[in-house]
Amino acid sequence: MGAIDQEALARPRQEKWISVVAYGIAVIVVGILPAFLSSYIQGVITRFLIFALFSVGYNVVFGYLGLPSLGHAAYFGAGGYVIAVLKMHYDIDLFWVGAPLGILMATFIAAMFGILALRVSGIYFLLVTFALGQLLYSVAWNVKWLNTPGMQGIAGLSLPSFGTGGWTLDPISFYYLVLVITVICIYLIRKIANSPFGHALIGIREGEGRMRTLGYNTWLYKYFAFVISVIFSGVAGVLFGYYNYVISPTHLGVGTSFLPMCMCIIGGTGTLLGPVIGAALIIFVELFASIMTPERWPLTLGGLFVLTIMFAREGVGVYLAKLWNKMSHPYGSIKS
Amino acid sequence: MEALRVEDLSINFGGVKAVNNVSFSVEVGKRLAIIGPNGAGKTTLFNLINGQLSPTAGRILFFDQDVTDLPTHRRAHLGQARAFQLISLLQNLTVLENTLLTLHGTKPHRFKMFRQIRDFKEVFGQAVDELKKVGLWEKRDELVQNLSYGEQRRLEIYLGLCMQPKLLLLDEPSAGSTKEECTDIIGIIKNLESDITVLIVDHDMDMVFGLAERIIVLHYGEIIADGTPEEVQTDQRVREIYMGVEECIDYASDR
């Protein structure tokens, strides 16, 4: 049996050095290059990483489970608000306090909302998650305690401290912190996606009734998947709070919920790294749009969306992966 | 010992009594056929036994355990497997993926999150064996939707058997299959271990009379005959109901 396994998993040799080169380039681009760029660009790349993490986590529900959530910003924003409230009311910017509490808050809210949202599926799931997200939005909008006097939202946040007296984080160190956390999280999601649990999620997407007859408690799988997905939204939200210095109700609302959905669709829901490509495209196109024609950003995003649907239906990430396969198999032999 | 016992089982769909006061029991290892015209309630009865539907009245006992209120997945763990009238395989996944999901479904490690599915070598090896048995190993990387209808039927039945069930529910396994494929399916069921109880719904009389030791006839949700194939063939009411398809019964008695 071992022999068959080998055969099934065998890959052509020439792919190896191409992979090494590709990973090398990736390490240089995200690992070394940012240190030499302007702090503005560093900020943009940090933002990209945060949204890449948000999207890859979101894709557990959207892509793997096939449930269109339009409320993940609620948990993303909840993470950010915990950071903000700690800073504003308690003057705490300690990472070891803020991060766990932010993630816990997101998880706790998801544990409750998930029970409500998972009573339905398809378009109704979209509507319920949307409504629950807007609920938090209006809470954040109306509760005085959650707003800096004179504005909507909480301003005056800072990069986290680590309790190491004297030394404070500068933007490039924060960038590396985000990079490490994002890589670890995506690695964990990859682990989960390849596990029996992850495969069961795909099975549930393809036929929930069948999965039940096979012995899967499908509700429990969906609930776990939802909560797991949201834990990563919480992580992203915490990082975003530190990064953005300001948290406002928008970060809980539908506009922000729409972003990971777009990133997944544009990058490709069927793959682990598709959403990363989607996040890169959207964040960097947004950057250029903001330089050239900031008021036309929605139009630009729409155009990007249409182009993707027309020319790379399965997502740009999948499109690139196919191209990649073609490049690394010179004789055109594509294997799954 | 009784594998299955159904007591006064009924279900209403907004006034339609799809299954009405049905009671019967099956001994372990028996092959029972359930026949009846379209709309008689056969599929609905399977849905009640397997837990897709909850009855409005009555009880279902599976190996003396009351399973009336258990969800489908729990019944799978107790040993029920089912092949559906409309094939329920995951069409957009490959043959191998379908097989792995089936094998993992009743294993305690199905919730494992941090171990690759490929690393469960034992299950993978079992999948390889099963696929070779069905003759679909060569097509392991094909999407199920690219298999022929007959191949899909065979795969679904084999996957049901992979679950090592105590009770196998087959809903019209001959539907859409060629004569050879039907013969094939009959062969599979005949060769099953004798402790597997099989309930089979079918219109194909080769299938029914070739396999069943006992036949239940459903009509408008009620049992109108229950007995050996010979008894059912000669039953007057059954003959009346099957007027249009009487040749089926005659054909069977000719053999």
Ligand SMILES: Nc1ncnc2c1ncn2[C@@H]1O[C@H](COP(=O)(O)OP(=O)(O)O)[C@@H](O)[C@H]1O
């Ligand atoms: N989910 C349902 N809702 C309403 N009516 C149903 C449902 N399922 C089955 N029925 C009705 O119950 C009766 C029995 O159907 P079914 O069990 O599919 O028959 P069979 O499998 O014997 O052909 C039919 O009249 C059918 O219309």
Ligand SMILES: [Mg+2]
């Ligand atoms: Mg039927």
